[in-house]
Amino acid sequence: MTMGTLGQLNPRDLPSPPDVALRLVKACADPDISAPQLQKIIGQNATLVAELLRMVNSPLYGLRQPVTKLNQAIMLLGQDTLRHIALMFLARETVRAHPIPNFDLLKFWDQSLRRAVSARSLAEAVGADAEEAFTLGLLQDLGLLALFIVYPHAVQHWDTLCAADPDERYHLEQELFGITHDKVGQLLGENWHLPEELTIPWAAHHCLEWDDQDPGVQRLARIAACSDWMAAVYSATDKRLALVCCRRRICETLGVDQHRIDALLAALPKGVEDAALALGVNIGRQSPLTDVLADANRRLVVGGQGEGGHARLETALAARERLAEELLEAYERVARLAFFDPLTRLVNRRRFEDLFCREVLRHGRAGQTLSVVALDIDHFKTINDTHGHALGDAALAAVSDAVRATLRASDAGGRLGGDELCLLLPDTSAEGGKTAAERLRASVEGRILQGGHGDVRLTVSLGGSTWHGSSRTRAAADDIMKSLLEAADKALYLSKNSGRNQVNWVRLN
Numbered sequence: 295m296t297m298g299t300l301g302q303l304n305p306r307d308l309p310s311p312p313d314v315a316l317r318l319v320k321a322c323a324d325p326d327i328s329a330p331q332l333q334k335i336i337g338q339n340a341t342l343v344a345e346l347l348r349m350v351n352s353p354l355y356g357l358r359q360p361v362t363k364l365n366q367a368i369m370l371l372g373q374d375t376l377r378h379i380a381l382m383f384l385a386r387e388t389v390r391a392h393p394i395p396n397f398d399l400l401k402f403w404d405q406s407l408r409r410a411v412s413a414r415s416l417a418e419a420v421g422a423d424a425e426e427a428f429t430l431g432l433l434q435d436l437g438l439l440a441l442f443i444v445y446p447h448a449v450q451h452w453d454t455l456c457a458a459d460p461d462e463r464y465h466l467e468q469e470l471f472g473i474t475h476d477k478v479g480q481l482l483g484e485n486w487h488l489p490e491e492l493t494i495p496w497a498a499h500h501c502l503e504w505d506d507q508d509p510g511v512q513r514l515a516r517i518a519a520c521s522d523w524m525a526a527v528y529s530a531t532d533k534r535l536a537l538v539c540c541r542r543r544i545c546e547t548l549g550v551d552q553h554r555i556d557a558l559l560a561a562l563p564k565g566v567e568d569a570a571l572a573l574g575v576n577i578g579r580q581s582p583l584t585d586v587l588a589d590a591n592r593r594l595v596v597g598g599q600g601e602g603g604h605a606r607l608e609t610a611l612a613a614r615e616r617l618a619e620e621l622l623e624a625y626e627r628v629a630r631l632a633f634f635d636p637l638t639r640l641v642n643r644r645r646f647e648d649l650f651c652r653e654v655l656r657h658g659r660a661g662q663t664l665s666v667v668a669l670d671i672d673h674f675k676t677i678n679d680t681h682g683h684a685l686g687d688a689a690l691a692a693v694s695d696a697v698r699a700t701l702r703a704s705d706a707g708g709r710l711g712g713d714e715l716c717l718l719l720p721d722t723s724a725e726g727g728k729t730a731a732e733r734l735r736a737s738v739e740g741r742i743l744q745g746g747h748g749d750v751r752l753t754v755s756l757g758g759s760t761w762h763g764s765s766r767t768r769a770a771a772d773d774i775m776k777s778l779l780e781a782a783d784k785a786l787y788l789s790k791n792s793g794r795n796q797v798n799w800v801r802l803n
Contacts, residue, residue, distance in 0.1 A: 308440050308482060309392045314339045315384040316486060322377030323489055329368050332376065337364060342383065345574065349379050352572035378425045384486070385432050386573055392443045401456055403575045404566075405525055406435050411565035412524035415558045416517045420548050422510070428569075430492055430514060431521050434499070437478030441471050457531045459539065460522040464500055476500050509652040509768070510659070516547045527559055528586055549633075559583050635709040637687055638694035646708030646716060651771045653720050658765025658774075665727030667717040667758040668782040669693075669734070672794040674713040681745035688743055689713075689752055696737040700730070716782070717758075724760040724799055731756045731797040739795065753795035757785025759802050777802060 310316075314335075321327050321335050336342050343364055350367045351360050361367045368376060385406075389399065413431030417424040442449055451470055455463050467474045476497055483493030495515035499522070523540035530536040540559070544550050550558075563580030570577045633645045641649065650666075657664045671677070671689055678686040690713060697707040697715065706718040717734075719727050735756055743750045759781035765771050785800040792798070 308478070308485060309388050309443050311384045311388040311486065312391065314342055315380060315387055318342070318380040319377060319384060320487060322373055322380055325373075327373070329365070332368055332373070333365050336368075345383055346376075346379060348574065349382065349572045353568040354572035375425060378429045381429045381488075381492075382432060382573055385436060386575070388436065389439060392439075394439075394442050394446055394449060397442060397446075397449050398452060400577055401452075402435070402439060403570070403573075404577045405456065405529055406432055407566045407569045407573070407575070407577065408525040408528060408562060409434050409518075409521045411562055411569050412521035412558070413517050415561065415565065416520055416524075416544070416548060416550070417514075419550050419554060419558065420513070420517070422513055422517060426491065427514060427517050427521075430495055430499075430518050433479065433483075433492065433496060434518055434522070435475060436482055437475035437480075437496075438467065440478050440482060441467070441473070441475065445471065456529055459526045459530045459532070459536050460500075460519070474500070509648075509655050509771075513548075513652070520544045520547055524559060524562065527583070528562070528581075533586060638690055638709045638715070640694050640697065640707040640709045640715065643708065643710045646706065646710065646718070647775070649706050649708075650718055650775050651768065653718060654761075654765050654771040654774050655768075657720065657761075658763060658771070661762070661764075662721050663723050663760060663762045664778075665719040665722040665724065665730075665758055665760045666778045666782045667719065667727060667731045667734075667756055668779070668786045669715050669717070669731075669754050669756040670786060670790065671713045672753045672755055672790075677745075677750055680747055681750065685743060685745050685750065686713075689750070692741050692743065692752060693738055693754060696734060696741065700734045700737050705730075716779070722760070724758075727758045727760055728797060728799055731758055735795065735797055755786060755789035755794045756797045757782050757787065757789050758797070758799050759785060760799075761802050 318332075318335055321332060336346060346364070346367055347361060350371065361370060371379070389402070393399075410428045410431035413434075414424045414428035416422075417427035438455070442452070448470060451466070455466055458466055464474055476499060480493060480497030482488075483496055491511060491514070494511050495518055499515045499518035520540075520543055523536065523543050526536040527533055527540050537559075541552050541555050544555050545552065560583045563582055566577070566580050633641055635642045653664055656662075671693055674686065674689065677689055690709075693715065694707070694709070697717065701707055701717065704720050708716050708718070710716050717730070719730055722730065735754055738752050738754045741752045743752065759778050761774060761778050763774070765774055781800045781802045785798040788798040788800070789796045
């Protein structure tokens, strides 16, 4: 039975957090506010002061020395972290202020904290803002809680929703309420005047394909969606299937490999316990992942009929897990084809441009320096014409091997077409970029290929440019990318016209 729609849901019926929490969130979003002003706002509410000091001293923040004074906490944490603590307080007090009869609040916090910790660990794995991700994960299900506040008689369906995986639950919400938690979350964020960097991914974590959003916002939404699947591994009825889907979604969406995903899942219980302590929520001891999955298997085996049923079920489980692993391996092969050039094993043009845009936006927000290097194989056309395309391909592969061997883990190398290769060097000054380019040039210079008409000694010409500035929108990032590549190309042509096998650098206009 459908209970409501977005058009029928009255924003006045939705829950509101305490005024003091909203005032603090708003104050922390003001870049011009001073520490004494923040202290005055917080100091007006003794409960908020006590909560802030308790959170600061919890394992979540890992401080070496206890913090006992409010001004000390404000100075130590900084405005951004304080804002996230205020949002945690806002989420908790909103839940406390709107009790729902017969609602298992413990299970709600259990799942919300699991999403929050999952989001934080994923953000750390991909280099995103971990505090922002944690906060989004914590807020993520407040939309569903709001629906139960508006429609308390629907509480009988809570256990069913908790046991569903994220896709199943999304459809169940639509059938039950006529609206889903992400849409209600958007209403809550707008009603509470929360910052757009939270409300947009909160509203969009089930719709991950947009061209008009900041890549950082898109990545945060993807992290939120993946955190849903990590939580489902612990809560869904079919935990083994949830695990397979979780690995696949995270690999597809964020590019994290299976071993890292499994390590993040295994670390989740301890992280949830620490977060619960920080938030002042007693959810009890969290079971390790191995116990959760073993218990899921036992429940299935107990459901079998007789010894033969047990054996058949265990065989079926083993076969299903083998099939799931084969499917994941196949998927990872497809992902490699989608993102990487098969000959050079560098990222393809589309993937390189996506990474380039993300890095421009990230560096633009952080005020960091970004360098780009363009390179060509010297006399590549002659190699192809004289020795054949097979040796030309071997030359591309050899140079690409040198690229992978000399770049840092944070760098990216891409094949943009033909023998046109490009390097993306995050957090790298012009001097650092020149050093990296020279290291690659020297590495290639020592490589010799055997051709049908004699040996071929490989060399490359390289040109680079460096950017440092501000960029907040996709349009601005596109302009900067174009200018950087044009400057790097100018430097590359300078190297080729000056005798090849050298590095040149052109300043960005």
